[in-house]
Structure formats: C-alpha cells, structure tokens
Amino acid sequence: MPGMTMAERILAGASRKDFARPGQIVDAYVDLLYMHEMLAMAIKPFEEIGVKKVWDPDRCVVTLDHWVPPPNEQIAKMHQAIREFCWSQGITRFHDIGDHGIIHQLVVERGYVHPGELVIGSDSHTNMAGALGAFAAGIGATETAAVLATGKLWLKVPETLDVRIEGRLASRTGAKDVILKVIQTTGDDGAAYKAVEFHGSAVAAFPMNERFVLSNMTTEMGAKAGMIPADGTTREYLESLGAPYRPIDADPDAVYARTYEIDVDGMGPQVACPSNPANVKPVEEVAGTKIDVAFLGSCTNARIEDLRAAASLLRGGQVARRVRMIVTPASQAIYRLAVREGLAQIFLEAGATFTSSTCGPCFGGHMGVLGPKEVCISSTNRNYPGRMGSPEAQVYLGSPLTVAASALHGEIADPREV
C-alpha cells in the first residue's frame, strides 16, 4: 500500500482511521474551529439544529475583522450578537476590538494553530494556516453552525499536488511574487478540490511570514488546503509562542496527483492584472500603469515584515501626488509593534494613512473602498470585478515592495528600481 500525503495522514487521524485515500468521504473531528463576523450568520442555523451548547468552546476562536470598528448600526448589531453568543457559550478565545486581528493572522500569531491538526475556518483564506503543517480549510455559515453543534464535518479526502519551487529570487522579490507565478502556472482552478504541498529549496528558505503568503493564496488556486511540511523554521516559530510541535509529515512514498516544478531562479516581482488572480505578468510589463490607490493590507501581506519592507522604501519619500496610500496591519499586535518600531511614523510622514487592523478594503467593505474607474495596486489576494468597491475599478495585486514602490511613483513600479 503506497504511503500517504500530509492531507491523507491528517485526515486519517482526524477521522480516527489508520488510512485515508483520495476520494474517500471521511467524518472528521475538528481540532480548531475559527470564525469572524460570519458567526452572526451561523447563530440562527445553530439554534435551529436544536443543540443548546457548542460542542467544545475551547476548540473555538472568534474575532471581529471584516468591519472593525463597526461602520454602521447594522454591523454594530452583528457584533453584539456575536459577543453575546461567545459569552453565553463560554468561548473564552473571543478577541474583541482592541485585541483583534484578521482572523487568519490572529490564530497563527497567538499559537492557536498546530501542525498535524484539522483546522476549519469560516473564511476562504483559512488555507493560510496550512503553512504551519495543519490541514486548514474554509467553510460557509451553515457548515459553521453544523461544526459548532457536532464538532465534526464530512470531507472528501483530496488528491495532493506537489508544488516544487526551486531557485534564488532576484532582489526585492518574495513569496507574493512566487505564489502569483504559481497561480499563473496552475490557473485559478488548477488545484480545485485538491490539497497542495509546497516543497523545494525556495520554500525551505522562506521564513514563516513568507510561508503564510504561499499557503494563503492556494485559495486562489481553488485548493482545499495548502500545506508546507513542518521543519526547523516551523518549530522555532511555534516554540516562540509556547505552542506544541508534533508535526505530521507525508510518507516518503506518498503519491501525488501531479507535480509542478516551478523554477524561480532570478525571477523578479510579479503582478496580477485585472480581473483575475491568475492573470499574472512580470512587473516590467505593467510598470508605468497609473494608479489612484495603493493598499498595503490583508491577511496575505500585512505582517510586520511586510510593513518593514514597505517602510524601507517609503522612508524619507512621499506618496505621489493624486495617489492615496492606505496601510492596514493584519492584526492589532502588528499595529502596536509598527508604532513601537517607528514604521507608523514613516507611513504617516510619507502621506499614507495608517489604520487599525481590519479586512476592510480587501473585500470592498470599508476603510478604503474604490470608486468607479479607480486603479489600485494592492497587497491583497483577489481582484475580481467589484472586489474592492466599484465594479469599474481595476485592481492589480502585488507584493508589499511593489505596492510601496508604486505609491512613490504614482504608477506601478518595479521595486528594484526605487
């Protein structure tokens, strides 16, 4: 019997079986369920299921992130309902405003995600937690209610794609550029219903913050999960948070549905053009495109390292005339650190805004919605029509360095030329 991939091993364990094979339907026990404002939409279905108490409040994490602070009464009521639910159910890991963050960032930076676990989140970018070697998949509101009630969900064991990335990147090029290249290669449904495992020297060389970017955007490949095998980097990260390290590795003779060999040797920055994350070009091909807005934010690319990188280009400079730059850290913890490190000062003196943590502009929610025909370069993960506001706005996706370089020039710019 051939060996198992990470996904197969983790799902076997989660369903209390010795083996799991692609195509099998398993009934899996959830190790960690995490939710943001989608919980408000899950409360009624949860009550309708007829169970009074959440299966295990200590396996739940909730924060508010999409609209923080609430921009209107409707959202304020939504937050109230969530608050009351968490309190009455004894969900102690409820991170309210001021102690909040974009949920995917919050759960990893607090040490809530561990390798080998089944992590389920009420958001499509739950895949990001796979960078820690967990099987992390997104679900919707009704499914969230079902997991709250039962602690389990059915999953079809996915095939796994082996994505091998080799080579040394050009300067000022990083994981965002790499994952855009990967998505261009596979297409935005190249990993549909599949798990992804990242391998190769380029992946091993990435620190944890860059690994989160790779896993995060496996969502844009259609993947059910996007995992990176745990190693010394993973262990160090988890130990620094006091979190356990019990990784589950693929067997040496694991069978992969397909292998992608991606050579990034000498590769420079990449940009996804309107209006699909797979519409990727080298930055040189779109440099010179005038922009109106530069956004540095989202679970994909607004960690402290991303803010430091952008600040290194903006220090002493000015955001171009007729361009707005918005900087939104991925969590309040990052916000506080950015203030302490003087990064906030750099952004503000350059003429950018610096907002408290929220998803906000990424999905056109608030704190930076785009108007008709505005052109935005953003460090986020999606650029479908209307994603960040007006359906007539145009969104380009790039790395934090590309976003910062573009803000300085007033047009999409190669960060190597700043």
Add this chain to the structure above:
Amino acid sequence: MQTRFQGRVWLFGDDISTDHILSGRYLGSMDPKVYAEHAMEAVDPLFAKKVQPGDILVAANNFGCGSSREQAPVALKTLGVSCVLANTFARIFYRNAINIGFPVIECPGLHAKVRPGDTIHVDLEAGQVTLPNRDAVAFRPIPPNILEILRAGGLVPKLRAELASEPD
C-alpha cells in the same frame, strides 16, 4: 425534494466568483432579499430584475470561486433560480449551496450546448439534461452523501432530524 426542473437558461462563462454573484458591499445585511436584489450585479446589473422563478443558471468552469460567502448561493436561491449547472464548481460555493438545499449540478459540456433563453429540463434521478432540440446531456449521479443533504432540504434540517432521533 424536487428532482425535476424546467426553466429558462441564463448563461455565464468561466470563473464567476462570489464577488460577481454577490458583491462585498452587501455582506453587512442579514436580509436574504437584499442579497437577491443584488445578485450578479457586477456581471449584469439587470439580472435580478429580469430573473423569473424557475430560471436555471448554466455556467462553464469554476463557478462560485473566491470568497466563502454563503450569501452568494442564498442570493440565487432567494431570487427563485431553481438550480445551477456548471462544468465545474468551486468547492466552498458547492458545499454552501448544498447546505442550504440549493441544487448545484456538475454537468460538464452543458455550457457549450445551450444558449441564453433556451428552455431545458433537468432530471436529477435520470442524471440528464434535455435540450430544446431533444438532445440530452448526461451527468454523473449526485454523490449519495450530498443527495442526502439535498433531500433533507439542507444541512440544518438533516442534522436536526438526526439529533432528534438519537437516543438520549
């Protein structure tokens, strides 16, 4: 559970994301009627006004990709779309639709064979779509565990029934 559908086709292409189906600006509402009113707005601002109950959506590849917002299938179901057929669906949209009892059917090749406005018949049990010219396109039977959820009317009624019948 309704297993046969007859309706007018609305045709869409590849990569219709949940941003296309229901824009993020409406996620702050908890009212399904608001979602329905704004369904597919980024693709066709008049879609919601023109759709008739019983109409059928037919799409190409990767329908429902992107965000996990359940408001997307809720919008279509509330509007009265009876079912969606596509070459392929994105996984969270597929799951969300089933969970709310909204039939979504993988039917590779159908998109290439129909035109907007065609009246088609969909038979879930026979696994077949009949076109205006009497040609048929077959699709693989819906997996049993998915069918169970649809038959119950969605995941909530299914779980409710299961939990009610469990011995204490």
